[in-house]
Amino acid sequence: GAISPTYLDYLMPSIVADLFQPQTVTYNGGVANIKQWKISCYLEVMESGIPCTNPHEGLKSHCCELLDTCNTLFASWYRQQHACNDKTTSSYKVDEEGNPIVSRLMTFITRYTPAPDENALLKHVDGAGKVDGSVVVALPIDRWTASEEENSFEGHGGGLxxxxxxxxxxxxxxxxxxxxxYDTRSGDIAFIDRAVWHQANPITRGTRWALVIFYKVER
Incomplete structure (x- = not known):
């Protein structure tokens, strides 16, 4: 994985046992036809309080190093991805290393379960195409609130x-x-360009955890 699974194992116990408190969010028209989304806890939200007005500051501070690492990885990927596109490259601001300056628009952790409307996020585009890109980090299987055998979705769906x-x-x-x-394992990171259709595939058992960040590239 791009991010150390051992480091994620160090972060996860506090997340699953204490910090993760999902907020109920109502989407007009729904994301992938789900009107009420109840399985994500938002660490950062858009300036207008979208999709909720009460981001979880404790969860954000617990994950701050991980979020900084994601910024670096996303900026490096975006630069490579758009290297041949002179128009795109010349229009974004860069740091001293030549990587784009990026900011997080929205950050959340999602816990999928086999329950209806909680097992997947079917085909969709992030941020209605208004974000420049996003990342999905596969988090470890929860071995802290129950046994790995009980919580594993291995062989029962998942992936992107x-x-x-x-x-x-x-x-x-x-x-x-x-x-x-793509089959995903703890520490794997998926980089998603603007307006690319994708989905978190359904699971039929266990729980599946992921960190998602929507990015803006500063221009």
């Missing part, structure tokens, strides 16, 4: 699916975006 813009001809001759499925 992306729909890449490149079109692929299917067996019946029609063209559509290529579907790419």
């Amino acid at each position: 699916t992306f729909w890449d813009g490149r079109t692929k001809r299917s067996a019946n001759g029609t063209r559509g975006p290529e579907e790419i499925v």
